Amino acid sequence: xxxxxxVNGDRHELDVPENTLLVEIIRERLGLxxxxxxxDTSQCGACTVHMNGRTxxxxxxxxGQIDGAEITxxxxxxxxxxxxxxxxxxxxCHALQCGFCTPGMIMRAIELVEQTPELDNKAVREGLxxxxxxxxxxxxxxxxxxxxxxxxxxxxxE
Amino acid sequence: MxxxxxxxxxxxxxxxxxxxxxxxxxxxxxxxxxxPTLKLGLASPVDIIDLSxxxxxxGISVDSGLVSIGAFTRHAEVAEHPEIxxxxxxxxxxxxRIGDGQVRNLGTMGGSVANxxxxxxxxxxxxxxxxxxxxxxxTISGDDYFKDLFETALEPGEIITRIDYPIPDRAAYRxxxxxxxxYAVVGVLVADFAGAIRVGxxxxxxxxxxxxGIEAVLNQNLDPDALKVVDLPDAGFNSDLHASAxxxxxxxxxxxxxxxxxxxxx
Ligand code: FES
Ligand code: FES
Numbered sequence: 001x002x003x004x005x006x007v008n009g010d011r012h013e014l015d016v017p018e019n020t021l022l023v024e025i026i027r028e029r030l031g032l033x034x035x036x037x038x039x040d041t042s043q044c045g046a047c048t049v050h051m052n053g054r055t056x057x058x059x060x061x062x063x064g065q066i067d068g069a070e071i072t073x074x075x076x077x078x079x080x081x082x083x084x085x086x087x088x089x090x091x092x093c094h095a096l097q098c099g100f101c102t103p104g105m106i107m108r109a110i111e112l113v114e115q116t117p118e119l120d121n122k123a124v125r126e127g128l129x130x131x132x133x134x135x136x137x138x139x140x141x142x143x144x145x146x147x148x149x150x151x152x153x154x155x156x157x158e
Numbered sequence: 159m160x161x162x163x164x165x166x167x168x169x170x171x172x173x174x175x176x177x178x179x180x181x182x183x184x185x186x187x188x189x190x191x192x193x194p195t196l197k198l199g200l201a202s203p204v205d206i207i208d209l210s211x212x213x214x215x216x217g218i219s220v221d222s223g224l225v226s227i228g229a230f231t232r233h234a235e236v237a238e239h240p241e242i243x244x245x246x247x248x249x250x251x252x253x254x255r256i257g258d259g260q261v262r263n264l265g266t267m268g269g270s271v272a273n274x275x276x277x278x279x280x281x282x283x284x285x286x287x288x289x290x291x292x293x294x295x296x297t298i299s300g301d302d303y304f305k306d307l308f309e310t311a312l313e314p315g316e317i318i319t320r321i322d323y324p325i326p327d328r329a330a331y332r333x334x335x336x337x338x339x340x341y342a343v344v345g346v347l348v349a350d351f352a353g354a355i356r357v358g359x360x361x362x363x364x365x366x367x368x369x370x371g372i373e374a375v376l377n378q379n380l381d382p383d384a385l386k387v388v389d390l391p392d393a394g395f396n397s398d399l400h401a402s403a404x405x406x407x408x409x410x411x412x413x414x415x416x417x418x419x420x421x422x423x424x
Contacts, residue, residue, distance in 0.1 A: 001164060018164040018206075042194045043338075045260060054234070054263040060193045061264070062186075064164045064208055108259065129340060130258025
């Protein structure tokens with residue numbers, strides 16, 4: 001089937017089998033391997049990307065469902081030279097160990113900060129319920145999100 | 159994953175006719191249950207019929223006494239909708255605690271109610287608020303809707319279009335979530351309609367139900383302590399690795415007590 005979608009600002013017209021998942025399009029067709037597959041049973045959140053500005057688990061969406069959508073992956077939010085403030089906060093707070101869960105954590109955390117006016121420890125922990133860190137480094141992840149939430153909006157890259 | 163045909167109809171009539179002409183068709187709403195199910199090979203329909211493009215399944219309206227929600231409305235929309243939060247906060251609260259954030263951004267109310275997972279949250283609201291379910295061709299009272307494990311009053315191919323929720327004077331929902339999945343081990347919604355109490359329970363039995371015994375006690379005395387003496391039989395309750403039937407029966411009482419405490423604090 002034909003689908004068209006925008007990923008990190010670039011428009012793509014693709015012909016894919018009906019049973020293709022969004023994460024397969026991202027990783028295998030577009031070569032954007034920053035989005036990870038941790039469980040494939042929609043539990044871990046490693047595959048989290050933004051669809052039309054909201055986080056979704058890209059392992060749980062069919063190609064047909066994302067036709068016309070705007071997708072942002074971890075590659076679309078910052079560069080090694082110019083990190084997104086959430087990426088910078090994760091580095092600053094040592095919020096990653098193996099790094100496998102990190103792209104999903106960061107994509108979800110960005111939405112959380114955008115949506116929640118008053119983020120506290122509890123709200124961050126609840127907000128990250130759909131993301132699992134197998135290294136179990138939650139303490140520093142929560143610290144990083146709270147740290148990024150304190151960065152003024154104006155200093156935040158889009 | 160196995161191969162299937164994918165359809166995206168733009169009207170209910172078209173969706174139903176696709177369903178009727180398929181040997182093995184299945185409707186796709188938000189997909190947060192269905193897609194993992196397909197991936198695990200627990201279902202393998204030949205035709206997937208995506209309902210997202212059907213205008214009639216969208217939209218929220220708030221009238222005096224009634225909140226009417228299109229079946230395709232995502233959980234996050236209900237959780238965030240300013241009008242629903244104002245007039246029916248118990249529903250926003252419930253929707254905001256389904257699964258996790260990513261699941262709420264995709265999962266839909268109609269999908270949840272049509273699937274009737276015994277541990278889903280929405281069924282507690284359908285029962286507890288005495289909702290009315292509209293399908294393309296008829297209306298079904300919430301009390302008559304849930305039949306058994308994953309079984310509802312829907313006929314093959316019938317599509318929920320919207321659900322109307324009456325607005326109570328006050329209401330509260332409490333659930334004991336499974337710590338991993340966030341599904342309700344038990345969830346209880348207590349609503350007060352001008353002194354008439356309704357209690358909807360999810361998670362405990364094969365499908366959501368009204369706890370009439372608890373209602374009778376609360377109609378006499380809307381007090382959490384009044385429930386201490388209620389004897390809730392666990393016959394027919396679910397027993398699995400998450401909780402025994404006996405423990406679920408206990409949780410129903412505890413969640414009801416907490417919901418009543420919340421109501422009295424409103
Ligand atoms: S890979 Fe998608 S949730 Fe784990
Ligand atoms: S840092 Fe290793 S999984 Fe989270």
